[in-house]
Amino acid sequence: MSAAAPPSAGVRRPSLTRQLLLWSLGALVLVWGSFVFMGYQTGVHEADELTDGHLASVSALLLNLRANAVGEAPQVTPRVATPWLKSHDYQQSLSVVQWDAQGRLLHHSGSAPMPAFSAAEGFANMALGAEGVVWRSFSQWDAARERKVMVLLELRERDELAQDIAEQMIEPGLWLLPVVSLALGLALWRGLRPLYALSADVAALDPASTQRLASRHAWSEFESVVASINTLLDRQQAAMVRERRLANEVAHELRTPLSSIALQASALGGALDADARAQAIARIGQDALRAGHVLNQLLALARASRAELHEAKAPVDLCAVARQVCADFAQAAWQRGDDIALSAPQALWVSGHVLLLDIAARNLVENALKHTPEGTHIAVQVGASEGGGAWLQVCDDGARSRVDDPSAEGVGSPPDSLHLGHEILRRVADIHGGEFGPAPAVPPFTTCFRLDLPPAVVTPPG
Structure with missing residues (x-):
């Protein structure tokens, strides 16, 4: 990320020193004129x-x-002249x-x-x-x-x-007026030297480096400014690291299916028997679906970032979101021989972005369907935490199914090595001030991932 472009040379920015000097001199002239x-x-x-x-x-x-x-x-x-008198x-x-x-x-x-x-x-x-x-x-x-x-x-x-x-x-x-004006100007210039130094150091900062503002700006008036700038730099560095890692992982994730598609397409141009040709076409279809899945995850990430910037939080019924997601994926689970169960209260209101919470729930269920063998039991659970917050988690017994039947379909399927779905969930958790990660699995389940949301004062609509 490059540094911000400097202001145009033809644009003259207002000067704080000149502003302070003019106001100080104006007040001085006003008071001086009143006294005169x-x-x-x-x-x-x-x-x-x-x-x-x-x-x-x-x-x-x-x-x-x-x-x-x-x-x-x-x-x-008559009086004698006295020139020494006034x-x-x-x-x-x-x-x-x-x-x-x-x-x-x-x-x-x-x-x-x-x-x-x-x-x-x-x-x-x-x-x-x-x-x-x-x-x-x-x-x-x-x-x-x-x-x-x-x-x-x-x-x-x-x-x-x-x-x-x-x-x-x-x-x-x-x-006295010009002397005081000159002394006042010198005093303002000398008193604002720390501000000039801070401005110069900020202008010299390179957002792409790990440089931070020095402690020599430890004036009490600058503490919050320096801390805020350093905090922004730390966040920017962390964001840049995440974006670089994500870009590398996305490139790697797309390179595999695209290379496979190109290889299978080349093979189709050669002499293949009917079975080999059918396998090549099927593999092309699988790789295309995999690439499409990665692209869908990237679009979800973009929607999450856009919602963070432009949408305000509102009351959201987390249970209603979970019910809708389960209903939408019921057909896909039935086709794979899986079953989806929902455990949630009648309603649980939280403050958040309904679009992002829907994306998070869909990613949890979709990952459970995509990366487990057929016949997996999937449970979508919603509840309230002790501190007044809420949580949503998805559990499955996919690991047990793999142990019981190693030849089950899905064992050899390529995992989402980039965990783009988890990256989306972490982004949603950050936007809501919550946390995302694996949770302890209660038998018969073997894997659980949980999204925790912080407590908030929510007034349900109506």
Whole structure:
């Protein structure tokens, strides 16, 4: 049996490594994207709180400072450039406005346009100036409600600060993603090396040899796979041995009658007297029947294999099968002077293939008729075993008949040297999970062959 042909080079098979890598990276990107989104939102939220807290802190600080003069114009305090500070050093853009209780301006510093006075306190977004620029503000009265302080920051700068903080939080993730992806790919490749080795060893196996998978694949995940492959190889080897032996035996069994037919046919072409010619023709007929019997056995083997593959087991009345077989062979037994007796209960249901069980019963009875002298007593027996299974056996006293009458017809007949009938019965037993072989013969019988079937839960039809 040759190894399976490799897949076509033009057909690209899906890769398990690529599949695992894609799924792992997809899950990683999904989780990473979720964390980036949450981190960005958290950064924006924390920056907003930081800015609002800063505005409130500056307002509380300024309430403790006294303004002695009423301010007439905004005062902008210049600040020395500090390039070493970050670009979002927003403190230099804070604007401060102070009023007294009557709403008179006490102090105004910063670049914010002058807001309108109101008694409201707390945070607010204000659109100031001709261009309507939005400012974030916090205003607060002192304890005596004599002065009110408002601190303002342009909303754009606050958003830029929030974005900067959020980007600083997600930036490590942007650099980490490709590094983790590369490390994940290397880890998957390294972790799947045993699978690559197993695949290579399986591809290198030769079904025709006795090679087996090595024990170096003793990973717990591979135990069942390696054991199954080795079991399949053992079964294939056993099947190949049986098929080779069967082929050799079939060739030998057919060679004898075919050679005899050819020899007798050649003799018919010569000068033979009437008796010799009649003997040659009779011998040709016998050899043709023998060859036909071998071919029938081979067909039965083929039907057994086909039934194993394509037919499901069903409830079968083994007693009904035995009764039908006995009825079919009754005429042939009567013509030989034999008698067939059936010993069986009314019904005995088993789970199996009715076709195969019929073939098995017919082979047992046919072998008893074919390889025993005339006048043989044949018994077909069916019964239930102690374990809940069933058995069918055929017994005969053919050996005793040969001893009592050595000249009886059938003694010199060629036996089925290949035991093709027994090979069929063994095949049927294997398909049903049972056993076949010789059984102890109870006198007056001298030979018994028995088919044992395992117990099974069977629900009879109807």
